[in-house]
Amino acid sequence: MIDEIQLTPGLAYDASSGTVFGAPTVPLAEDTLPDGCLATHAIVFMLGGVSTRWKQVVAYHLTGNSFHAKTMKQIIVDVITECEKVGIRLHVVVTDMAGGNQSLWKLFGIVVGKHSKPKVSCAHPCDPSRKLFFMPDVPHLLKNLRNHLTQGEEITLTEDLAKKLKLPGRTVSVQPSKRVVEVDAKADLKLAPHLKEACVQPGHFEKMKVGFAFSLFNNDTAAALRMLVGAKDDEINNTDALTTTWFVETVFKWFKLMSSRTTKLASHFDEQRYKETITFLKGMIDLFEKIEI
Template identity: 30%
Template sequence: MSKQYIYGYEDLGHLGRFPILANHALVFMIRGIRRTWKQIIAYYFTANSVTSLSLKKLIVLLICELQKLGFKVVCTVCDQGSTNQRALKELCQDNVDKASPFHFIVNSEPIAVIFDVPHLLKNTRNALIGNVIQFESHKEVKFEYIERIFNVDQEKRFKTLPKLKKQHFNFKDSFMLKKQHFNFKDSFMKMKVKVAASQLSSSVAAAIETYVSTNVLPSEAIHTAHCP
């Protein structure tokens, strides 16, 4: 029997359908810890991002359904999107016995909150753009030095940093012109974890050390090499 549905609008399952054109898909997946396997268990069509309240309800619903099937859910893993952070923070604050920023409770079972490690690397790079990270009283990390060694490397016939491309430093302004807050022209480039991994790689650290030893960079730049 036909359901007489028109697909393409926001659909959050039991939370309801809404007359708003969907442009994203919210996907939930489970994976094993002791064995390597994974399976998509639910997806929803959304208009941009869902609200944190809706996300909270979906997370709890799906964990309950998995527990009914005999799965032992031990943690959630996601990136640090603002909606994800808020939903998980509120779930942790809802703990009846003791509020904790690290886990929440579903049917008396603790569920740990983990943010995706590769995305933590990307967010560290994003924080470094336009800011200085101080990891000791006299040691500072500056993205300026990463861009400077890239520019020097581009003048060489045989590249030391072949994985870095000009579009990876696609800022509205250059660090070479003025030091202020910088944003990517290409937001998709900013979201790519592999770009952040290349910019904070051991190859970059080695290049900085080399250029410091040859006086191409100031001695303080070595602290930026130590951070990656």
Template identity: 25%
Template structure:
């Protein structure tokens, strides 16, 4: 940022700004107030949004919050409860405009071993309900293909034939994010072949198909050692 001559605020300034809002795990009431004001000046198309759910590792740290008289760093799932375990993961719920370029954090939850599929389904439902109350229009829930995420989609009623759920009378599509779908295809090709049955013959697709001179760049891109590729090319 400095090389691009972008002047960013100092650490003290950022800390002072953060103190103006009370941030605690779960659904932040102040966010709803700000989103309500935001929705009043938005068109119906601008209100259509995507819910992004992602979980990532964080550093284990216990810290006393003087202004809130509160010890931060323990497992805290907001309305789902708090425990004495040290938190190692954070689940963030973000909303992103479907047609317009806006993105905002909506809620976060910190856990010791990860949020379960049941808890995640509860969080997704509550997120949609709260956003509908302030007149935002949900369209899609998206996440990666983690075990808990797959269970969440199952609990929400999503199937390959009907990849959607209905919450608060709204039809919402359930979708895995594209980069993880591409990685899954790659991984499946590494450990096995894809069989395509046609009227004429059976076709087999494997990772060796990407090793010809035209597409060798894809093979290098994934940095896959040749020892892992043992299947044959298209028959």
């Protein structure tokens, strides 16, 4: 797993090593490193279990506002190689979908786009007979969906999908969820206790927290929306509310499957359930490829 954290630029002296820290350790995107340049971010490399919950930081590099993709690619290969040497088998590289990471994916031959056939793996640098997969960080994807809607934008489903699911409309928006927050603010008994103002109108720091996005795309929120529609709330657009409800329920199910680390959601114990899950996940791929934003 590769993640980025923001730093306060500055220099610091490490007495134990006699070294001054604070300058980038990786060139900028243009493969340059101007004199006096200070690091503004750190790229952290972590290992984690696929089927067990554990995480360990193994390396980090300081960067400016960008990084040189070719240099970062070699660092990733070096980290993988050192791990494989001691018996840790690495199968997947997980990053968010920031611009620098998308450039990094392209260097590994990874292709993901609306108008191209996805290619999500390359030859493993330590064993050409194996594949090294690349995967976007699921919590970041959830936050991206939330950020799009809370910025006042909408998501439009295809007409075919709306007809297939017998949805009353094609538009997904945050407005119905905002109405839930307004109703709950005046009530002692909440429809969706975990849905707060910060979930539908997040500030700078709230946008970084997965919990607020999870509360928005949650079955509790979907149930609250259905309740308002059933109560014939005058302030809610029933057509958009029902379509948004379906989308919230669908994204919630997808997120639970993609972030599961327990056997409770394991589908290999039940062949029928396994087939249904695979069909659902393939449907999500089709949904994400065809929605309009």
